[in-house]
Amino acid sequence: MSADKRIEAITARIVERSKPHREPYLGRVRAAISKGVHRSILSCGNLAHGFAVCSPAEKDALAGDRVPNLGIITSYNDMLSAHQPFETYPALIRDAAREAGGVAQVAGGVPAMCDGVTQGQPGMELSLFSRDLIAMAAGVGLSHNMFDSVVYLGVCDKIVPGLTIAALTFGHLPAVFIPAGPMTSGLPNDEKARVRQLFAEGKAGRAELLEAESKSYHGPGTCTFYGTANSNQMLMEIMGFHMPGASFINPGTPLRDALTKEAARRALAITAQGNEFTPAGEMIDERSVVNGVVGLHATGGSTNHTLHLIAMARAAGIVLTWQDISELSDVVPLLARVYPNGLADVNHFHAAGGMGFLIQELLKTGMLHDDVRTVYGQGLKAYTVDARLGENGAVVRDQSPKVSHDPKVLANIETPFQPTGGLKMLSGNIGKAVIKISAVKPERHVIEAPAKVFHDQLELNAAFKAGELTGDFIAVVRFQGPKSNGMPELHKLTTVLGILQDRGQRVALLTDGRMSGASGKVPAAIHVTPEAVDNGPIGRIQNGDRIRLDATHGTIEVLVDAAAFAARPQASADLSGNEFGMGRELFAPFRAIAGPADHGASVLFA
Numbered sequence: 001m002s003a004d005k006r007i008e009a010i011t012a013r014i015v016e017r018s019k020p021h022r023e024p025y026l027g028r029v030r031a032a033i034s035k036g037v038h039r040s041i042l043s044c045g046n047l048a049h050g051f052a053v054c055s056p057a058e059k060d061a062l063a064g065d066r067v068p069n070l071g072i073i074t075s076y077n078d079m080l081s082a083h084q085p086f087e088t089y090p091a092l093i094r095d096a097a098r099e100a101g102g103v104a105q106v107a108g109g110v111p112a113m114c115d116g117v118t119q120g121q122p123g124m125e126l127s128l129f130s131r132d133l134i135a136m137a138a139g140v141g142l143s144h145n146m147f148d149s150v151v152y153l154g155v156c157d158k159i160v161p162g163l164t165i166a167a168l169t170f171g172h173l174p175a176v177f178i179p180a181g182p183m184t185s186g187l188p189n190d191e192k193a194r195v196r197q198l199f200a201e202g203k204a205g206r207a208e209l210l211e212a213e214s215k216s217y218h219g220p221g222t223c224t225f226y227g228t229a230n231s232n233q234m235l236m237e238i239m240g241f242h243m244p245g246a247s248f249i250n251p252g253t254p255l256r257d258a259l260t261k262e263a264a265r266r267a268l269a270i271t272a273q274g275n276e277f278t279p280a281g282e283m284i285d286e287r288s289v290v291n292g293v294v295g296l297h298a299t300g301g302s303t304n305h306t307l308h309l310i311a312m313a314r315a316a317g318i319v320l321t322w323q324d325i326s327e328l329s330d331v332v333p334l335l336a337r338v339y340p341n342g343l344a345d346v347n348h349f350h351a352a353g354g355m356g357f358l359i360q361e362l363l364k365t366g367m368l369h370d371d372v373r374t375v376y377g378q379g380l381k382a383y384t385v386d387a388r389l390g391e392n393g394a395v396v397r398d399q400s401p402k403v404s405h406d407p408k409v410l411a412n413i414e415t416p417f418q419p420t421g422g423l424k425m426l427s428g429n430i431g432k433a434v435i436k437i438s439a440v441k442p443e444r445h446v447i448e449a450p451a452k453v454f455h456d457q458l459e460l461n462a463a464f465k466a467g468e469l470t471g472d473f474i475a476v477v478r479f480q481g482p483k484s485n486g487m488p489e490l491h492k493l494t495t496v497l498g499i500l501q502d503r504g505q506r507v508a509l510l511t512d513g514r515m516s517g518a519s520g521k522v523p524a525a526i527h528v529t530p531e532a533v534d535n536g537p538i539g540r541i542q543n544g545d546r547i548r549l550d551a552t553h554g555t556i557e558v559l560v561d562a563a564a565f566a567a568r569p570q571a572s573a574d575l576s577g578n579e580f581g582m583g584r585e586l587f588a589p590f591r592a593i594a595g596p597a598d599h600g601a602s603v604l605f606a
């Protein structure tokens with residue numbers, strides 16, 4: 001069936017807006033494709049260097065242009081529990097390539113930051129910029145120009161967005177993303193959050209907190225809350241970069257390995273040398289991007305994708321805006337309740353029917369474009385399946401169930417948890433912002449209260465410890481934008497504001513910074529643009545100003561006389577402490593040129 005007419009209209013608007021960028025982009029992709037198999041333009045010297053460590057048979061294969069060579073971009077390290085399983089993937093992929101008559105080589109590695117390790121630490125100020133750095137680093141690997149297709153190994157927050165930017169920049173090559181899968185379920189996320197609140201209130205000690213944290217984050221795989229990392233998996237599947245059913249299979253299982261080998265074989269099958277050539281730059285179009293946004297809304301996905309998905313789309317010449325995202329939110333129902341939007345984790349989501357069921361339900365009422373290209377072939381309907389291991393160890397796919405295995409976690413389209421999605425744009429005399437309402441109770445969608453102004457999250461936490469955060473208030477935490485300090489996640493605010501909210505205070509957050517995808521229950525107007533350091537109105541808010549955050553009508557207003565507000569001096573902040581230490585000095589050029597949040601806060605696109 002064709003997509004809902006409202007989805008079609010927004011898609012058509014994006015197509016029209018994107019033309020000035022998309023058409024030249026496609027021209028570059030087609031020009032690169034026309035050069036044919038890329039090793040043929042390398043000199044003998046280039047080639048000899050490129051396959052010096054290969055076996056004689058591989059050298060022979062690669063010397064001609066008849067055997068496809070698969071590039072591997074890996075983000076393996078031991079810091080991210082989600083990426084640690086990638087250590088063994090290159091060997092698996094090489095075996096699969098050889099068995100399929102091809103060759104595979106690691107083209108390069110990219111850096112990967114664990115936002116959980118850097119949360120609340122100086123390192124978090126490198127996090128957002130690491131996305132674009134990852135795209136650049138992947139570009140270094142692919143610039144060897146030895147490859148006919150690429151597999152990208154990445155899971156977490158900035159890594160999948162950065163790898164997607166690279167995959168679309170090298171859009172003349174097919175791109176298959178291979179995930180590592182979620183950690184098995186440990187201490188439930190809400191129990192972990194409860195112990196954190198007890199610790200913050202002095203009712204639990206450090207030993208008890210560390211025990212709870214370690215029982216929650218206990219082994220290889222992605223953390224099980226529905227944050228940015230798991231939003232990435234959802235996006236890669238619904239946009240057609242994953243093999244169907246690949247996203248949420250636990251690491252270290254036979255099915256996981258079978259899916260990895262299958263993905264490698266598929267990446268070799270869709271090169272220009274075969275009959276199903278699927279270059280990434282042509283596979284991904286405006287419909288794929290809209291499908292990604294729809295998936296975000298239907299699952300209550302991470303607010304960080306109001307930054308990343310914009311930058312990812314832009315890499316393919318597609319101009320996505322917060323208005324598009326907000327209007328799609330008005331159309332797409334919420335079908336998943338996964339922490340922080342519920343108590344379940346991604347393992348429960350998968351067991352309830354997972355991505356196959358979600359896509360099936362959304363297709364039923366035209367919430368998704370079915371007529372899209374994917375690494376698996378034509379049409380998203382092929383993704384309404386469940387993957388399992390067949391007798392001979394091959395991946396077998398069954399049609400997704402017609403009814404959710406757990407309606408409390410995954411709803412049918414006829415009975416959604418909320419009629420609209422989770423991500424709204426706010427606008428008003430403070431500028432533009434985004435808010436995630438899927439995890440906020442309806443009675444907190446409108447908050448009007450006096451401002452309490454802070455210049456970093458530690459100041460707010462200190463005010464909490466000093467007992468100064470009484471009554472209703474809107475915390476204004478500014479100078480947290482990309483040009484100020486790299487736009488770190490302010491997730492440490494979640495615990496304190498959550499305690500105050502649980503005590504009955506009506507509180508909200510307003511910031512030019514961003515939150516973790518795992519943040520949720522406190523209303524937060526984030527990514528305020530323009531940011532304070534860019535002369536944004538958020539820099540003219542003063543303590544005591546009444547602010548009205550209205551997620552129902554999509555507005556964010558400071559209730560001060562317009563002329564008086566405009567006449568106020570712009571606040572300034574001492575950011576010298578953010579310029580050095582923990583590598584921040586290396587990212588000064590990024591802070592200097594970063595674009596605004598509503599354009600993806602990127603150093604790659606204005």
Ligand SMILES: O=C(O)[C@H](O)[C@@H](O)[C@H](O)[C@H](O)COP(=O)(O)O
Nearest residue numbers: 115116119227228229516517518
């Ligand atoms: O956007 C995200 O999903 C977060 O960056 C996530 O990747 C990060 O790791 C959380 O902050 C960890 O959650 P805790 O800090 O609550 O453990």
Ligand code: SF4
Nearest residue numbers: 114115116156223229
């Ligand atoms: S989900 Fe976050 S905390 Fe968990 S491994 Fe990924 S980046 Fe680290």
